Amino acid sequence: MHCPLCDSQATEAFHEDKRRPYLRCSRCYLVFVPSTYYLERAAERAEYDLHRNAVGDPRYRAFLSRLALPLMARLAPGSSGLDFGCGPGPALAAMLREAGHEVRLYDSFYQPERSVLDLQYEFICATEVVEHLHQPGAELTRLWSLLKPGGVLGIMTKLVRDREAFAGWHYKNDPTHVCFFSEQTWHWWAGEWGARLEIIGADVILLQSA
Numbered sequence: 001m002h003c004p005l006c007d008s009q010a011t012e013a014f015h016e017d018k019r020r021p022y023l024r025c026s027r028c029y030l031v032f033v034p035s036t037y038y039l040e041r042a043a044e045r046a047e048y049d050l051h052r053n054a055v056g057d058p059r060y061r062a063f064l065s066r067l068a069l070p071l072m073a074r075l076a077p078g079s080s081g082l083d084f085g086c087g088p089g090p091a092l093a094a095m096l097r098e099a100g101h102e103v104r105l106y107d108s109f110y111q112p113e114r115s116v117l118d119l120q121y122e123f124i125c126a127t128e129v130v131e132h133l134h135q136p137g138a139e140l141t142r143l144w145s146l147l148k149p150g151g152v153l154g155i156m157t158k159l160v161r162d163r164e165a166f167a168g169w170h171y172k173n174d175p176t177h178v179c180f181f182s183e184q185t186w187h188w189w190a191g192e193w194g195a196r197l198e199i200i201g202a203d204v205i206l207l208q209s210a
Helices: 041-049 058-072 091-098 114-118 136-145 163-167 183-193
Strands: 011-016 021-025 080-084 102-106 121-127 147-156 196-200 204-208
Touching (some): 058 121, 091 121, 102 114
Parallel strands (some): 080 102, 080 121
Antiparallel strands (some): 147 204
């Protein structure tokens, strides 16, 4: 079983519940679900359609501010960016635009305009996205290639701690969540790409290109 992030074959059993097994890569420490347990695309879309994240919802904006505020503190005025995996209610993009930044949208289900993936950006954000990726290695590599020198990739995702915590972790129960990152994983990824890494709180990761 190859790791979907680093392609290593050095993987081991990490956890199993009544829904599916979870493996961990011994190289990059990603915890992931075997691809045979991925939802079909229509079923995955149906799960996302249940989300009710309105652009103007103050609670949703407060949640997103955990990434938005530290990201904006590192951006020059009027920076150009991409909200990758923006979903049907792109509130983060709205917040960044209100602060004077230019933001394009991409989501394979809701904003599938692929021409935005041919541009270069000063920042890219992916909030509650990477845990859904079936090919996280390829997708993160592509996003990194879209950053201008000095650009920032801002990510929000909950982080794996250890086996005991994982066993009772609600985050793994979402059937669309198929890969789970830890601090060790992000340190590995930053080392591979020469990125400057900051981990802020429990779920915000900032990666700055050279």
